[in-house]
Amino acid sequence: MTFPSSSGGDDVKLRELESSIGSGSNNTGIACFSSVEDLLKSCATKLKTRLHTSRQRLKLAQPTFHAKLKTSRKEYDMNSSAIREKV
Numbered sequence: 001m002t003f004p005s006s007s008g009g010d011d012v013k014l015r016e017l018e019s020s021i022g023s024g025s026n027n028t029g030i031a032c033f034s035s036v037e038d039l040l041k042s043c044a045t046k047l048k049t050r051l052h053t054s055r056q057r058l059k060l061a062q063p064t065f066h067a068k069l070k071t072s073r074k075e076y077d078m079n080s081s082a083i084r085e086k087v
Contacts, residue, residue: 033039 033042
């Protein structure tokens with residue numbers, strides 16, 4: 001893959017750009033990627049991991065939510081019954 005240079009018609013190779021930027025990670029803690037494809041793969045992997053984690057949390061929270069909802073429905077039914085008896 002090549003990019004046109006700003007100084008004329010010469011092509012600057014991607015490898016030269018990579019060497020000027022660096023690869024892996026630099027000492028600032030910011031990751032540098034050797035290609036756009038590597039960057040996109042890394043982003044996709046992170047998003048898949050976050051999605052999986054969110055789904056797992058939702059599955060764990062779901063029974064608790066349903067139990068609270070069931071309790072709330074029972075309380076609502078009891079309160080509405082008590083109100084109906086008073087009226």
